[in-house]
Amino acid sequence: MSELPVAPEQIIHVVDDDEALRDSMTWMLEGNGYRVLTYESAEAFLRVCRPDMAGCVVLDVRMPGMSGLEMFEELGRRRCTLPVVFITGHGDVPMAVSALKKGAVDFIEKPFSERDMLRLIEQCLMLERDSRDKRLQEADTARRLEHLTQREREVLDLIIVGKLNKQIADVLGISIKTVEVHRARVMEKMGANSLAELVQHVVTVEPGALLR
Template identity: 45%
Template sequence: MTPVLPDPVVHVVDDDVDLRQSLVFLLESVGVQALTYPDARTFLAEFDRDEPAVVIVDVRMPVVSGFELQDRLIELGYPAPLVFCSAHGDIPMSVRALTRGAVDFLEKPYQPQRMVELVQAQLVQARLRFAEHARRRAVNERLETLTQREREVLQLVVDGLPSQVIAHRLGTSVKTVDVHRARIKSKTGADSLGTLVRDILTCGITV
């Protein structure tokens, strides 16, 4: 089931107050909600990790740079598309940003229409990314209810093995394996083990 998520917002992280205000005005003129932060620390303290979003960040900021913020968001597993916007960009900087997962690197002053088109495209991607992130988290939360033995059985089910083979692999009886299968289905709230296996494979999760 696809999670129901709110419309994405845009987070603007930049120590230039004039740029923040002008970017908010530009985005709101096309119906996009934008939130602003004067530095990376403020953003990290205030942003909602679960709210779909696009992040626009300057490279050179005091205390915590845009690149350091990018690294922190990667550590958090935050799925928002990240756009860098800098007046001091060069090729090595843009390569560094893009190879670490940023979706674009714009030079200031940016072309307003280019920014609008980029943000609108990434808002679509944000919806997809956060929906997938929510699905993965939901499946992982269901798997956390299982014991180690139940996880072992489930992994063999994911591998496509029948109860008889699983019992042989684990040195137990088929009846015991079937009990584990029933408990896995009950604990995870799955309609069937087949649907649970499908969710695990679709999300690329390791049991």
């Protein structure tokens, strides 16, 4: 089984047409140990946006050209999973609320405090780490499933729906001892230490497994 890839470094991507704000955000975030990249427009960020980016986006709602909301919708179309915090002026709050309903993490009104911004940044990074870990676990489970033999997969499917060894033996027309051997191999190949862990891993990748 191949090892999981090393987690990429999380970067704060600040997208705002206000140069002074970009500079102050860079100073504040780098001073608190974060890595920061800034962009003067939504178009500039989208030119370098990749699905494997880690971190989060701090995004101004209202910018010349493509607005922050339009960029947010484009990120969704590109299946970009970076958490987004919107920076808003007072009149932009209704638009930010609309973005929250579509999946943005939060919004913060200008002028904002360093403490409030850092709190939102850490919330976003925690969400992104959890989401990335989940995707890596699902990819690992999918790879492990592909390495099962046909018989091991048949045994696994019956284990998942709660069949006992004797019942599995009857269904497949094999001995209980053979079921025990296949069951042990399934647990080993799937990297599961318990039945509960095995079920949890499989149903995360295949939600319909319990209904078979």
